[in-house]
Amino acid sequence: MTVDTHHHLWDLDVRDQPWMTGPEMQPLRRDFRPADLVAALRGTTVDSTVLVQTVSDPDETPEMLVLADSCDRIAGVVGWTDLTARDVRERLGHLLSNPSGRWLKGIRHQVEDEPDPDWLTRPEVLSGLAAVEDAGLLYELLVRPHQLPAAIKAVGQFPQLTFVLDHCAKPPVASGELEPWESRIRALAAHPNVVCKLSGLVTEDDWSAQPDAGRLRPYAEVVLDAFGPARVMFGSDWPVCLLAAEYGEVFRLAWELTSGLGDAARQAVFDTTARQVYEL
Template identity: 80%
Template sequence: MTVDTHHHLWDLDVRDLPWMTGTEMDPLRCDFRPADLQAAMRGTSVDATVLVQTVADPDETPEMLVLAETVDRVAAVVGWVDLTAKDARERIGRLQTHPSGGWLRGIRHQVEDEPDPDWLIRPDVLAGLGAVEDSGLLYELLVRPHQLPAAIKAAGQFPQMTFVLDHCAKPDVAAGELEPWASRIRALAAHPNVVCKLSGLVTQDDWAAQPDPSRLRSYAEVVLEAFGPSRIMFGSDWPVCLLAASYAEVLGVAKDLTTGLSDAERTAVFDTTAREIYDL
């Protein structure tokens, strides 16, 4: 069995997604609803998924919680709260006491869009992260390589909270750059409270060149060596992955990138670690 720890759903009639700019995003400029997800997963071994927020909108997370209640195979939600808000703790509490709040497992913010590379370690953000820790939720890191130093410090500030790194911190695969990304990944992985999603790599390369595991292998090897298979989890990043590859192709690429692992290690990457981290 397989857990997909990272996918999205959206309805553009409900809200715009401000990150969806430029003609290159045209393939994503349509609705992706539960039926589309079920169709994408058809024929795969995926039996549980984690639905992840797409926008800094307080109304989206309650909607996702209701979807988790009603959509087959959606087993957990990672939502959004304004960490800089003085009442962040109360906002998290309201989500957890929502009628479908039991599906909430974590909080995420699009830190990658913040101009301040040290956003994660600003005093107001650290206070918000403290509220996440006190709530018993995990925090997902959506950062780019230049923001990893702050992520490293944040993980060290909250050693009892689980941090989940999304998309391997988005290395510049298209440019073939490993450093300083690789060194920073190793430093982040030195914190045992951090796990990493093997996700998002196909869209960090030239989309026309994907899916091609050989172009991604050196990045996957860095992550696998740094975190170890027991702290790596598969994520499709559907439907964003459609810019470069189909759902089934992304799953196939991940399988290819982990062929050197033992059966037990691959089971951890594709199943058991996610079930433990997200309490599925």
Template identity: 80%
Template sequence: MTVDAHHHLWDLDVRDQPWITGERMSPLRRDFLPHDLAAALKGSTVDATVLVQTVSDPDETPEMLVLADTVDRIAAVVGWVDLTGRDVRERIGRLQSHPSGRWLRGIRHQVEDEPDPDWLLRPEVLNGLAAVEDAGLLYELLVRPHQLPAATKVVGQLPQLTFVLDHCAKPPIADGELEPWASRIRALAAHPNVVCKLSGLVTEDDWDRQPDPVRLRRYVDVVLEAFGPERLMFGSDWPVCLLAAEYGQVVRVARELTAGLDERARSAIFDGTAREVYRIPRVEPQNRG
């Protein structure tokens, strides 16, 4: 069994995805719906997935919760709330009390788009993160390398809150650089309340040169050493990954990059870690309604 800990769905007739701009991003400017997900997963060992928010829109998360009720493989949802809002606790409570609220496992915000590298350290954001912790949810860190120092301070201030680092903090693979990304990853990983997704790497390199495990290996080795298999989990980042690689290629590259690990370690990365973090049972219920 395999858990895909990171993918998206969207319907452009319901909501625009304003981050999809320019000719090179045009392959993503179409709908990606549950039947497209089913087609991508066909023939794979993936039996559970985590559906992750794409826009800062409070209406998106309830829609994703309903999808988790109706799409067999979706086993957890990571949604969005305005962490800076004074009513953040009430908004999280309304999501959890939604008829499909049992699927909500975490909250995420596109911190990568915030111009302030210390955005996570703002008092109002820290208050919002405390509300996420009090609700029993996790928080996903979507940050770039220059934002890792602030992220490291935040996870130290909230040791009881589980943080999930998306896409290994988007290392500069296309530039072939390791530092200062690698040192900052190690500093973040020193905090035991952080886990990391082995995801999003094919699109951090030159898309025309992917999928290429040789070009990714140095970066994967850093996160493997820093987090260990028990705090690392596979995610496809589908359909964004399609800019550089098909779904099956992303899975194969991830498995090739972890081929030197023993079976227990690989099982953690591709299954066990995500099930523990997102509270996903090993046998999906037959009746999801």
């Protein structure tokens, strides 16, 4: 039994994915639908997944909720809404009252694309985070290392809100550097309401060098040590991971990177923590 806490689906006939720019993104410029997900999971122990938003479009989240109704592997959805909107509470209520609203577990925004490194601490954003907390949802942090100081401040203001850090905050794997990423990760992990996804590392490395557990291990070890296995969850980041590795390779890499853990700790990373955090 394994939960994949991070994957995407899209249909380019329904909606473009504007972040797919440049020839290097060509492998992703096709449709990825529930049947493709089921095919990718073959040969792994993954039985439940969390579907995560890809664009800042209010129409995407209701569509993902419907997909969760139609695909028995999808056990939860992390959607998007405009945190800065004055009616953010009404928007969240509308999503939760959707006929498929029971699948909505959290909200995410592509903070990584915001030019302001302090975006997360803007008053209107903090007000939006309060609305997420009051709605009984969690908030996923999609940030880069230079945005971690603001994330740490925001997290500190909402000790009762669960935050989930995506992709280990995208460390500089390709360069092999650890600082200042490591110090900031440890400061964020000092807040007990933050959980981290062991995901997205393969695409932060040199794609042609994949897969290489040795290059990823220093970053995985920092995360496992800082958060502890009980606050780390496996995520594939499929199909984005296909830029560097197939689904099965990503799964095997994560298994190898956690080889030093005991059985219970490993089970937490691959299963039990996710079921608790997302209430699956």
